[in-house]
Amino acid sequence: MVDGLAQFKARTEPGLRGFTRRNLFRVKQFYEAYREESTVSPLVAQLPWSHHLIILGQSKRPEEREFYLRLAIRERWSKRELERQFKTALFERTVLSPPKVSPLVAQMYPDALSVFRDAYNVEFLGLPSVHAEVDLHRGLLDKLKDFLIELGRDFCFVGSEYPLQVGDRDFALDLLFFHRGLKRSRCHRLKVGRFEPEYLGKLNFYLEALDRDVRKAHEQPAIGVLLCASKNDEVVEFALSRSLSPALIAEYQTQLPDKKLLQAKLHEFYLQNAPEEPGV
Numbered sequence: 096m097v098d099g100l101a102q103f104k105a106r107t108e109p110g111l112r113g114f115t116r117r118n119l120f121r122v123k124q125f126y127e128a129y130r131e132e133s134t135v136s137p138l139v140a141q142l143p144w145s146h147h148l149i150i151l152g153q154s155k156r157p158e159e160r161e162f163y164l165r166l167a168i169r170e171r172w173s174k175r176e177l178e179r180q181f182k183t184a185l186f187e188r189t190v191l192s193p194p195k196v197s198p199l200v201a202q203m204y205p206d207a208l209s210v211f212r213d214a215y216n217v218e219f220l221g222l223p224s225v226h227a228e229v230d231l232h233r234g235l236l237d238k239l240k241d242f243l244i245e246l247g248r249d250f251c252f253v254g255s256e257y258p259l260q261v262g263d264r265d266f267a268l269d270l271l272f273f274h275r276g277l278k279r280s281r282c283h284r285l286k287v288g289r290f291e292p293e294y295l296g297k298l299n300f301y302l303e304a305l306d307r308d309v310r311k312a313h314e315q316p317a318i319g320v321l322l323c324a325s326k327n328d329e330v331v332e333f334a335l336s337r338s339l340s341p342a343l344i345a346e347y348q349t350q351l352p353d354k355k356l357l358q359a360k361l362h363e364f365y366l367q368n369a370p371e372e373p374g375v
Contacts, residue, residue: 124151128160135161141168149177155358159186170248183216187357191364194345195331197338200318204341207277207318210247214346215322217242222349228287231347232269235285249276257282259304268301279315280305283322290326290344292334299340322347 128151129136139147146167154160163186167177194211201208219241220234235242236255243250250272257268270283282305284298298319305317318341331344 121148121151128157132157132161135164138164138168143174145174146172146177149174149181153181154186162186162189170244172244176244182351182354183218184352184354184357187354187361188212188214188352191357191360194343195326195328195335197335197340197342199339200341200343204277204315204318207279207341210249210274210277211320211343212345214348215245216348216351217245218349218351220349224349226287226349228285231285231287235270246272247274249274250281251275253280259301259308261300261304266301266304268305271305277315277318278313280310280317281320282317283320286321286323288324290321290323290331290334292330294321294323295334295338295340295342298342299338302340302342316341318343320345 125147129139142150142164150160150163150167154163163177163180166172166180166185170176172180189212192213194208194213196208196211217231217235217238219238220231222230222234232255239252243252251274253271253273254268255270257271259266259268268282269285272281272283273279274281282298282301284294284301286294298321302317302319310317320343322345324347326344326346335342335344
């Protein structure tokens with residue numbers, strides 16, 4: 096931890112002009128939070144002080160601090176973007192609702208799990224509670240920069256209504272992205288209603304067309320995402336259990352979640368999963 100603090104001091108010292116009582120408290124809080132975190136201390140110098148203030152001020156648990164610390168570095172979030180992730184309760188959602196993927200993804204592409212989410216917040220679209228797929232599609236294109244930030248930094252936009260031709264018929268993917276780290280395409284089907292099992296058939300068809308006719312020799316097979324307004328986890332589990340397709344079922348949320356409710360559920364989750372004390 097000493098090395099990490101030394102690096103952080105060297106990075107920030109040119110801008111120091113003195114300490115108020117409040118600043119001294121924050122420095123003490125920073126030291127106490129990371130002094131015994133040997134796995135985290137090498138990372139602390141990679142973020143500016145303003146980011147640390149947000150993380151220290153809003154994190155409730157050491158694992159939450161580490162979660163946001165690592166993601167802020169990986170995704171290169173600005174201060175505003177980091178604050179938004181706290182507002183969307185990303186940590187709580189990630190712990191309570193891991194991504195729902197097909198067995199093929201879990202077994203063959205474990206690296207992909209770190210860039211998938213069970214739900215994506217698109218509150219920045221300003222959609223009404225009742226909207227059509229065309230409204231969702233148009234909104235995502237209009238706010239493409241914000242959507243890319245929500246997806247993750249390594250995603251690149253390829254196209255909207257991306258054309259595919261199979262036999263003598265023409266088809267169109269709603270949205271097509273490419274992930275630089277995974278070196279694979281990711282296609283999105285948009286549905287404004289709840290998830291239905293039959294949606295997977297069309298998604299599998301698109302993935303096969305991408306792999307046969309679009310994928311380049313150096314790229315990995317494509318992965319598909321069904322982005323629905325809602326889903327039943329048991330229905331999703333049944334639909335994916337025998338699927339051989341690399342697919343993910345996720346929700347999109349047009350409103351920020353109730354963070355206090357999620358924090359209460361997270362507290363209950365940790366209580367239920369706490370290790371038993373010896374002799375209990």
